[in-house]
Amino acid sequence: MKRIAFRNARLIDPASGLDVKGGLLVENGRIADVGPRLFNDAEPGDPEVIDCRGLVLAPGLIDCRVFTGEPGAEHRESLESASAAAAAGGVTSIIVMPNTDPVIDEPSLVDFLLRRAAATAKVRVLPCAALTKGLAGETMTEIGLLQEAGAVAFTDGDRSVANARVLRRALSYAATFNALVIAHAEDPELVKGASVTEGEFATRLGLPAAPAIAEAMMVERDIRLMELTGARVHFGQISTRDSLDVIAAAKARGLPVTCGVAAHHLTLNELDVGAYYTFRKVRPPLRSEADRAAMMEGVASGVIDVIVSSHEPQGADTKRQPFATAAAGTVGLETLLPAALSLVHDGRASLSHVLGAMTAAPARIFGLGSGTLAKGAPADLVLLDEDEPFVVDAEKLHSRARNTAFEGRKFQGRAQKTFVGGACVFDALAK
Amino acid sequence: MTSANAAPILKSKHLLGISGLSPTDITALLDLAETYVVQGRAVDKKTALLKGRTLINLFFESSTRTQSSFELAGKRLGADVMNMSVKTSSVSKGETLIDTASTLNAMRPDILVVRHQDAGAAELLSRKLDCSVINAGDGAHEHPTQALLDALTIRRHRGSFEGLVVAICGDVLHSRVARSNLLLLSMMGARVRLVAPRTLLPAQAERFGVEVHTDMKSGLAGADIVMMLRLQVERMAGAFVPSTREYFRFYGLDREKLSVAKPGALVMHPGPMNRGVEIASDIADDALVSLIAEQVEMGVAIRMAILDALSRGMT
Numbered sequence: 001m002k003r004i005a006f007r008n009a010r011l012i013d014p015a016s017g018l019d020v021k022g023g024l025l026v027e028n029g030r031i032a033d034v035g036p037r038l039f040n041d042a043e044p045g046d047p048e049v050i051d052c053r054g055l056v057l058a059p060g061l062i063d064c065r066v067f068t069g070e071p072g073a074e075h076r077e078s079l080e081s082a083s084a085a086a087a088a089g090g091v092t093s094i095i096v097m098p099n100t101d102p103v104i105d106e107p108s109l110v111d112f113l114l115r116r117a118a119a120t121a122k123v124r125v126l127p128c129a130a131l132t133k134g135l136a137g138e139t140m141t142e143i144g145l146l147q148e149a150g151a152v153a154f155t156d157g158d159r160s161v162a163n164a165r166v167l168r169r170a171l172s173y174a175a176t177f178n179a180l181v182i183a184h185a186e187d188p189e190l191v192k193g194a195s196v197t198e199g200e201f202a203t204r205l206g207l208p209a210a211p212a213i214a215e216a217m218m219v220e221r222d223i224r225l226m227e228l229t230g231a232r233v234h235f236g237q238i239s240t241r242d243s244l245d246v247i248a249a250a251k252a253r254g255l256p257v258t259c260g261v262a263a264h265h266l267t268l269n270e271l272d273v274g275a276y277y278t279f280r281k282v283r284p285p286l287r288s289e290a291d292r293a294a295m296m297e298g299v300a301s302g303v304i305d306v307i308v309s310s311h312e313p314q315g316a317d318t319k320r321q322p323f324a325t326a327a328a329g330t331v332g333l334e335t336l337l338p339a340a341l342s343l344v345h346d347g348r349a350s351l352s353h354v355l356g357a358m359t360a361a362p363a364r365i366f367g368l369g370s371g372t373l374a375k376g377a378p379a380d381l382v383l384l385d386e387d388e389p390f391v392v393d394a395e396k397l398h399s400r401a402r403n404t405a406f407e408g409r410k411f412q413g414r415a416q417k418t419f420v421g422g423a424c425v426f427d428a429l430a431k
Numbered sequence: 432m433t434s435a436n437a438a439p440i441l442k443s444k445h446l447l448g449i450s451g452l453s454p455t456d457i458t459a460l461l462d463l464a465e466t467y468v469v470q471g472r473a474v475d476k477k478t479a480l481l482k483g484r485t486l487i488n489l490f491f492e493s494s495t496r497t498q499s500s501f502e503l504a505g506k507r508l509g510a511d512v513m514n515m516s517v518k519t520s521s522v523s524k525g526e527t528l529i530d531t532a533s534t535l536n537a538m539r540p541d542i543l544v545v546r547h548q549d550a551g552a553a554e555l556l557s558r559k560l561d562c563s564v565i566n567a568g569d570g571a572h573e574h575p576t577q578a579l580l581d582a583l584t585i586r587r588h589r590g591s592f593e594g595l596v597v598a599i600c601g602d603v604l605h606s607r608v609a610r611s612n613l614l615l616l617s618m619m620g621a622r623v624r625l626v627a628p629r630t631l632l633p634a635q636a637e638r639f640g641v642e643v644h645t646d647m648k649s650g651l652a653g654a655d656i657v658m659m660l661r662l663q664v665e666r667m668a669g670a671f672v673p674s675t676r677e678y679f680r681f682y683g684l685d686r687e688k689l690s691v692a693k694p695g696a697l698v699m700h701p702g703p704m705n706r707g708v709e710i711a712s713d714i715a716d717d718a719l720v721s722l723i724a725e726q727v728e729m730g731v732a733i734r735m736a737i738l739d740a741l742s743r744g745m746t
Contacts, residue, residue, distance in 0.1 A: 204450075
């Protein structure tokens with residue numbers, strides 16, 4: 001029986017509200033005991049002992065919006081390289097989007113992903129399946145069979161289902177299986193060809209732009225359809241105050257809607273595009289400072305449930321282009337935690353609250369047994385130093401793709417050690 | 432005298448936009464261009480100022496006017512000029528802009544003139560190449576040499592820019608000419624108005640310190656200069672305006688609309704014109720009000736001045 005004892009830790013478990021100095025015992029990959037008095041007097045005889053030196057021991061993070069290049073674009077990112085990046089970022093579970101080549105819209109492809117992950121990945125890989133076949137927005141996928149194969153949610157990833165009739169039926173059918181649907185809110189026609197948010201800065205740069213309301217319009221529509229069909233809908237990421245207000249109102253009406261925000265929409269605004277900096281081209285595009293501030297507020301108030309990386313690897317071929325033709329996306333698995341911690345350092349939210357948005361909340365939304373320090377839960381853990389200052393250096397990322405929107409950015413706080421099922425998958429000191 | 436040891440005019444080795452220039456830079460370029468107007472009107476139009484230098488015109492969008500203007504400017508200064516257009520390049524074979532530029536860079540040009548359909552293309556190239564880069568139009572961003580030639584034309588007729596009312600009319604949304612012109616003219620003290628239907632005005636245009644009009648009569652009232660913009664054919668039918676005849680009725684420049692401008696007001700157009708769409712032929716061809724032909728002449732002079740200025744300090 002393999003045992004590991006963590007001593008002298010600040011234990012934070014957002015699921016239970018625990019925030020106390022103490023110890024944690026892992027047995028056979030699961031949490032066997034946890035509490036303030038554990039190991040106080042004497043060290044237990046047999047287990048491996050890890051002295052946490054007062055650092056925070058929390059549930060490993062669950063990143064619920066990750067794009068990889070496997071299958072189809074492994075030169076950008078494989079499950080293996082994405083999992084190495086995740087481990088280095090304190091992320092122990094990644095929920096991967098079906099926007100691959102081929103699209104994950106067949107039970108056999110879900111099975112393929114799970115097998116590849118088991119063979120190559122250091123962290124848990126939880127696949128989403130497409131909501132419509134080929135992400136074409138026309139025909140629903142085999143939601144029941146895909147769910148049986150192991151799909152945790154259904155989504156067209158970074159595409160909105162434009163046709164309301166198709167979406168209505170897909171939502172109704174998903175509700176039959178109590179399946180979670182992840183929506184992407186951008187009116188496809190309104191944002192066609194646009195690469196930034198409409199406004200003074202876009203006008204100055206002469207870039208094709210779309211109005212920010214393209215998002216809230218779709219959030220409104222999808223919430224109406226959700227109400228009509230009884231489906232569970234999660235908005236993968238929102239980025240504007242208008243969307244936040246619409247979701248807050250829906251939650252107030254008692255609808256089971258949830259939403260996420262990307263780390264870059266919490267920390268960057270439209271002006272960060274600067275002189276056509278393509279690594280900061282993302283979808284939805286960076287917004288105004290007022291919208292960025294609203295996202296911080298949304299996380300603090302809890303209207304925004306989860307913080308995600310929206311990790312999207314791109315290569316030199318797709319990023320070294322003029323801004324309008326460059327691909328959107330930033331890698332983010334290794335900067336998710338540091339970027340999210342800026343809420344704590346700005347005094348906007350407690351450490352437990354911010355960690356909750358990457359542990360307890362995603363576990364609750366996706367129905368996972370992880371994301372907690374409770375006895376019996378999988379020993380997916382992160383040991384983190386919330387204060388360690390560092391500068392983001394793309395060359396040091398573990399991700400195969402280096403397209404980070406945060407190059408040169410100063411952050412405070414990051415993962416020191418990461419454990420999945422009790423096994424150490426990252427150790428900052430082991431370099 | 433070689434240009435390498437003449438007094439420098441610009442701080443940057445590139446000309447990417449008006450937004451990188453100061454009023455002093457602009458005045459110095461216009462003054463220098465005046466000497467090239469004289470040279471261009473002489474019997475012997477050629478000097479050896481840029482002898483041995485290589486200028487490459489890299490045009491991803493076709494533009495007979497701008498490309499030939501740069502070609503002539505380079506040749507009159509004695510440079511070797513090479514024209515590359517997108518149809519003969521590898522871009523259609525999937526090569527990226529950067530790869531194409533790197534290939535050209537290896538041929539060691541001194542100056543690269545680039546026209547591209549995407550905003551920021553010239554900026555991107557300037558960061559990756561060793562030579563000077565001149566932006567000859569990037570998407571809907573900037574077209575600085577057009578604004579400078581327009582300024583030279585205006586200054587020769589009005590003496591200065593202070594207090595001049597300039598109405599820029601038409602497809603402002605997609606126009607790099609409008610952006611560069613409003614930046615330059617505002618900087619030099621002119622009062623700029625933008626006149627267009629709402630579909631052809633960029634978001635928050637009023638934040639640029641200009642007056643925004645949707646009616647030609649109010650936009651042109653008392654104007655010293657009326658600058659018309661080209662309406663691209665693909666934007667005419669239904670997408671941004673319902674039809675060319677409706678556009679001409681409300682936004683095309685004719686005698687009636689021009690009559691509310693200041694007496695003696697002058698008309699400009701960057702070309703090529705759509706007669707009967709944005710401008711009536713009788714105005715375009717009226718030498719008393721139209722500066723359109725003169726703009727072309729000033730285009731060569733200002734480009735010679737820019738090539739001269741950028742080559743100073745080159746080693």
